[in-house]
Amino acid sequence: MSLTIFQIDNAKPQAKPYKLFDGKGLYIEVAPTGARWWRFKYRIAGKEKRISLGVYPDVGLKDARDKLDEVRRQLASNIGPMRLPRFRGQYGYVVCRAGVERNSNSMGLT
Numbered sequence: 001m002s003l004t005i006f007q008i009d010n011a012k013p014q015a016k017p018y019k020l021f022d023g024k025g026l027y028i029e030v031a032p033t034g035a036r037w038w039r040f041k042y043r044i045a046g047k048e049k050r051i052s053l054g055v056y057p058d059v060g061l062k063d064a065r066d067k068l069d070e071v072r073r074q075l076a077s078n079i080g081p082m083r084l085p086r087f088r089g090q091y092g093y094v095v096c097r098a099g100v101e102r103n104s105n106s107m108g109l110t
Contacts, residue, residue, distance in 0.1 A: 003028065005061055008036065026068045028056060038064040040071055 003022040011020060013034040021027045025041045036056035042049055053059060053067045 003061065008056060008061065011036065022061075022065070024068060024072065026053075026064060028064075038067075040068055042071075042075060044075075 003020055007020060008028055011028070011030045013030060013032050015032060017029055017031050019027045019029050019039075027039055027041065029037045029039050031037070038053040038056060038059055039050050040053055051071070053064050053071070056064075059067070
């Protein structure tokens, strides 16, 4: 059974983090503080991995499912989601698989 917005909005914080599963490895993790993170759990070479797809309500249910489909397509093409250029490092540098690429708003460091 898939998650609904009603279930997500009514998820109350507990003493320990807990998960509400949607399907295909997608779930929302509810922290003791009440924060909610979209996560995707998958396996590569027998090792379990998980990635964050965003914070609820910034990333809604439909957006999380769309991101999940994109990540699953990449996994099917043997592109691990952790290898994609997706995180901005210190001083405005974009860290990617090929190395470090300077961003236009960097602090002028080379």
